Amino acid sequence: MKKISLLLVLFIVFVACKPAQKTENEKFTVVTTTTMITDLVKVLGGDAIEVKGIMGAGVDPHLYKASEGDVTKLSQADLIIYNGLHLEGKLVDVFEKMNQMGKQTLALGDFLSHEQIINSEAFASSHDPHIWFSINNWKSITELLVNELIKKDPENTAIYTKNGTAYVKQLRALKDEMEAKIAELPIEKRILVTAHDAFSYFGKEFDFEVVGLQGLSTATEAGVKDVQRISDYIIKNKVKAIFVESSVPKRTVEALQASVNSKGQKVIIGGELFSDALGNPTEETGKYIGMFKYNVNTIVDALK
Numbered sequence: 001m002k003k004i005s006l007l008l009v010l011f012i013v014f015v016a017c018k019p020a021q022k023t024e025n026e027k028f029t030v031v032t033t034t035t036m037i038t039d040l041v042k043v044l045g046g047d048a049i050e051v052k053g054i055m056g057a058g059v060d061p062h063l064y065k066a067s068e069g070d071v072t073k074l075s076q077a078d079l080i081i082y083n084g085l086h087l088e089g090k091l092v093d094v095f096e097k098m099n100q101m102g103k104q105t106l107a108l109g110d111f112l113s114h115e116q117i118i119n120s121e122a123f124a125s126s127h128d129p130h131i132w133f134s135i136n137n138w139k140s141i142t143e144l145l146v147n148e149l150i151k152k153d154p155e156n157t158a159i160y161t162k163n164g165t166a167y168v169k170q171l172r173a174l175k176d177e178m179e180a181k182i183a184e185l186p187i188e189k190r191i192l193v194t195a196h197d198a199f200s201y202f203g204k205e206f207d208f209e210v211v212g213l214q215g216l217s218t219a220t221e222a223g224v225k226d227v228q229r230i231s232d233y234i235i236k237n238k239v240k241a242i243f244v245e246s247s248v249p250k251r252t253v254e255a256l257q258a259s260v261n262s263k264g265q266k267v268i269i270g271g272e273l274f275s276d277a278l279g280n281p282t283e284e285t286g287k288y289i290g291m292f293k294y295n296v297n298t299i300v301d302a303l304k
């Protein structure tokens with residue numbers, strides 16, 4: 001609590017210091033939380049938006065706490081965009097306070113309907129926050145975000161409309177390509193065991209049984225009982241491969257592998273998936289579309 005209070009004091013100071021009027025060359029500035037959101041706003045904004053992402057590659061948003069540098073960035077934003085649904089669990093208070101102080105904020109989870117969100121009592125918000133793993137959801141979010149950007153920065157309407165239309169087309173093509181790749185995997189082999197429960201939206205959209213070791217939030221460590229239960233499940237269903245994640249420590253998945261092996265069955269670690277963060281920004285996996293293709297190829301090739 002002490003840390004948050006200090007950050008809020010700093011925040012007030014920064015807000016007070018910010019000039020009310022933009023100079024002519026100043027761009028519309030958007031501060032984003034996760035790398036998925038940073039990527040989306042960069043795609044939609046092009047040169048029209050100055051995008052400042054708070055979280056980098058490999059960062060776990062469930063556990064992320066704001067630094068002083070983040071507060072500076074947030075306080076200078078024209079608009080703050082975050083995932084919501086309690087994904088950024090340690091930043092909730094900061095966002096709420098900013099809202100009360102008149103900063104414009106958007107939570108992407110609020111864009112989705114009840115039908116588009118998976119309910120889960122395992123998470124603080126009672127909703128699964130990993131909404132980007134449904135390409136359909138991400139497409140809806142893109143369309144609604146274009147409208148919001150136009151409302152908040154009408155000068156660049158043409159740019160947002162053009163980039164949004166092109167990106168929705170790319171997301172449609174991505175969905176088709178992923179369906180074709182996943183069709184290589186018979187339905188009984190579509191079992192995805194990962195380090196934490198990030199893939200329920202993916203499972204729903206592409207007919208996978210999804211098992212996550214740590215439950216929905218990485219704030220809870222996988223218990224010994226969980227490891228036993230899931231290792232029995234892997235043996236019963238003859239699962240060939242399980243997966244580690246780039247933003248979650250590998251040790252729980254390795255413990256699961258050891259447990260299966262100790263019971264006389266072999267399971268391999270099929271690769272590292274990008275779950276709650278994209279890859280390095282200079283690589284293809286540093287973009288949402290590249291990340292999705294990499295994950296699906298890794299999953300299908302390991303389970304085939």
Ligand SMILES: [Zn+2]
Pocket residue numbers: 062130196197198216217218276
């Ligand atoms: Zn997660």
